[in-house]
Amino acid sequence: MRIINKAKISEYTSYKLDGEIKKLYIPEDILELKKLLDYLKDNNIRYKILGNGSNLIISHKYDGVLIKLSKFDKLIIKDKCVKVMAGYNLSKLSLECAKRNLCGLEFAYGIPATVGGAVYQNAGAYGFNISMIIKEAIVLDGNNIRTLSKDEMKFGYRDSIFKHSDLICLEAIFELEYGDNVMGKMKEYMDERKLKQPLEYPNAGSVFVNPKGYSAGKLIENSGLKGFKVNDVMVSYKHANFIVNTGRAKAEDVIQLIKIIQNKVKDDTGILLDCEQEYLE
Numbered sequence: 001m002r003i004i005n006k007a008k009i010s011e012y013t014s015y016k017l018d019g020e021i022k023k024l025y026i027p028e029d030i031l032e033l034k035k036l037l038d039y040l041k042d043n044n045i046r047y048k049i050l051g052n053g054s055n056l057i058i059s060h061k062y063d064g065v066l067i068k069l070s071k072f073d074k075l076i077i078k079d080k081c082v083k084v085m086a087g088y089n090l091s092k093l094s095l096e097c098a099k100r101n102l103c104g105l106e107f108a109y110g111i112p113a114t115v116g117g118a119v120y121q122n123a124g125a126y127g128f129n130i131s132m133i134i135k136e137a138i139v140l141d142g143n144n145i146r147t148l149s150k151d152e153m154k155f156g157y158r159d160s161i162f163k164h165s166d167l168i169c170l171e172a173i174f175e176l177e178y179g180d181n182v183m184g185k186m187k188e189y190m191d192e193r194k195l196k197q198p199l200e201y202p203n204a205g206s207v208f209v210n211p212k213g214y215s216a217g218k219l220i221e222n223s224g225l226k227g228f229k230v231n232d233v234m235v236s237y238k239h240a241n242f243i244v245n246t247g248r249a250k251a252e253d254v255i256q257l258i259k260i261i262q263n264k265v266k267d268d269t270g271i272l273l274d275c276e277q278e279y280l281e
């Protein structure tokens with residue numbers, strides 16, 4: 001198994017924040033993953049599964065290790081059934097399906113995620129999300145490998161059972177349909193992303209969940225926070241629900257800016273914005 005000591009947080013996460021992680025493990029297969037988990041549990045070492053690192057704010061103070069499932073990257077497409085391992089890149093999957101005129105994953109094109117991270121988060125966009133197309137998942141539950149049905153995964157808005165348990169998603173099985181102009185739809189979504197999102201700066205997507213009936217971005221913009229900075233992190237001018245790293249930002253800068261935004265929007269509107277990104281400290 002590959003072990004990277006003092007792994008730079010900036011190399012493994014989309015915010016590209018400052019700092020290092022003690023160790024980053026890249027297991028070759030399930031057997032190695034199981035052995036590693038046993039070792040970490042026996043030695044009381046904190047760990048976190050790392051996908052593409054595009055929803056994580058990792059502090060340089062985090063004293064645990066990361067496990068990257070990049071070797072879990074097999075894809076099998078048989079007719080309308082897509083069986084894909086957790087480490088597979090979500091946009092690449094979307095593209096592979098589109099090449100076969102399979103529709104359902106167009107929304108996922110441009111979401112910088114692994115399949116495992118997208119299932120964990122029930123990632124979505126443009127009115128679609130993972131729960132609409134997933135049939136089941138193969139998971140590691142302690143030392144057992146088992147299959148979870150869609151219902152058992154308890155999906156909600158940016159939510160699933162994975163967020164509330166130690167389950168590790170190993171594989172996802174999607175049931176898609178044949179459709180027309182799949183590539184065209186994907187291109188449309190990608191063009192919209194490029195137009196509206198500050199992709200020129202490191203970021204981790206939307207910071208806050210949209211409160212029911214409101215746009216988090218609009219609330220932040222109305223509070224006059226576009227361009228507001230804490231050291232090297234800034235509320236994006238292009239889209240106020242994005243925080244961007246304009247230089248050598250630390251996780252603590254992001255957290256401080258998140259709190260400032262929450263307080264200001266709460267003072268102005270009475271609405272408490274709920275953070276969508278995960279903080280590892």
Ligand SMILES: Cc1cc2nc3c(=O)[nH]c(=O)nc-3n(C[C@H](O)[C@H](O)[C@H](O)COP(=O)(O)OP(=O)(O)OC[C@H]3O[C@@H](n4cnc5c(N)ncnc54)[C@H](O)[C@@H]3O)c2cc1C
Nearest residue numbers: 049051052053054055113114116117118123124125169205
């Ligand atoms: C430019 C940009 C645009 C974005 N657009 C969108 C969007 O349109 N819609 C959207 O929903 N999100 C969006 N995001 C956010 C992000 O891409 C998603 O939240 C995505 O699902 C995160 O996946 P990841 O693989 O990067 O997970 P990570 O950030 O690496 O991890 C997130 C969580 O998932 C857990 N996890 C990862 N893999 C597994 C696994 N195999 N088993 C169990 N747990 C696991 C991790 O432990 C962690 O708790 C965007 C981000 C960026 C940077």
